[in-house]
Amino acid sequence: MIPNYKYKPGIYYAATFIVTYVLWFAGAYVSFQEGRGGLYMLLMLPGLMAPFLLSLVMIFASKNSDLIKDFGNRLINLRLIRLKMLPVFFLLMPFSVLVSIFLSLPLGGSVSQFQLAEGFSFSTGFVPVLLLLFLAALFEELGWRGYAFDSLQSRHTYFKASLIFSVLWSLWHFPLIFVNESYQYEIFNENIWFGVNFFVSIIPLGMIISWICIKNRKSIPAAILFHFIINISQEALNMTQTTKCIQTFVLIVFAAVIIAYDKELFFSRDHLAAGAN
Numbered sequence: 001m002i003p004n005y006k007y008k009p010g011i012y013y014a015a016t017f018i019v020t021y022v023l024w025f026a027g028a029y030v031s032f033q034e035g036r037g038g039l040y041m042l043l044m045l046p047g048l049m050a051p052f053l054l055s056l057v058m059i060f061a062s063k064n065s066d067l068i069k070d071f072g073n074r075l076i077n078l079r080l081i082r083l084k085m086l087p088v089f090f091l092l093m094p095f096s097v098l099v100s101i102f103l104s105l106p107l108g109g110s111v112s113q114f115q116l117a118e119g120f121s122f123s124t125g126f127v128p129v130l131l132l133l134f135l136a137a138l139f140e141e142l143g144w145r146g147y148a149f150d151s152l153q154s155r156h157t158y159f160k161a162s163l164i165f166s167v168l169w170s171l172w173h174f175p176l177i178f179v180n181e182s183y184q185y186e187i188f189n190e191n192i193w194f195g196v197n198f199f200v201s202i203i204p205l206g207m208i209i210s211w212i213c214i215k216n217r218k219s220i221p222a223a224i225l226f227h228f229i230i231n232i233s234q235e236a237l238n239m240t241q242t243t244k245c246i247q248t249f250v251l252i253v254f255a256a257v258i259i260a261y262d263k264e265l266f267f268s269r270d271h272l273a274a275g276a277n
Contacts, residue, residue, distance in 0.1 A: 148165065
């Protein structure tokens with residue numbers, strides 16, 4: 001925490017939700033217009049960038065040199081990433097996918113889910129899906145880890161801050177269910193419970209990403225890398241939406257194990273006392 005700066009989570013999250021929702025609901029409207037030619041992405045991309053851009057505004061408008069230096073260090077200093085965490089980076093999400101597929105087999109799931117997917121499960125206008133998956137990880141984590149999460153943990157334990165962030169992160173995606181051909185739109189139209197599962201699954205994922213970032217000394221590239229691996233893992237194999245519901249429970253178990261393993265970190269109030277001095 002920056003001891004001589006008072007974070008403003010209310011202002012940040014309110015501004016982020018308003019800007020994103022306005023742009024994404026406008027993009028949703030355009031996405032259903034004939035002859036749109038994918039132009040709705042010109043509204044969707046700025047909405048995606050909103051968490052990052054508003055983080056920059058909050059950081060630099062503060063004129064607090066310590067806050068600005070801390071952001072720069074966490075952005076470019078790759079030495080913050082702990083090498084012993086790399087196996088978790090690359091294996092946790094693919095492992096959750098494999099475990100979920102395996103658990104689905106006794107329930108009627110097909111072994112074909114272990115095969116590589118022939119393509120992506122949704123479309124994104126003129127922006128290649130793979131690029132969008134990377135941009136989502138990049139701009140979201142630049143915002144969430146640049147200012148958003150710190151603003152919460154300046155007032156709460158890491159557990160409570162992670163939980164609040166995860167719920168807000170889930171709700172932030174809400175307008176996407178109205179965007180034609182988006183992943184969220186497709187699964188909601190396939191089965192409403194698949195759509196509900198998407199939002200529920202974000203909560204344990206948010207807890208896990210927050211932990212990854214904290215364990216790597218708040219490295220922003222660490223959060224970006226892990227977020228991108230999450231996105232790729234969800235699209236790499238022929239996993240069905242039913243199996244993704246199973247995966248949500250697997251991720252909840254993973255998050256619970258992490259919290260139990262590192263409970264001193266999650267429930268410590270030391271950083272709050274330090275910030276008050």
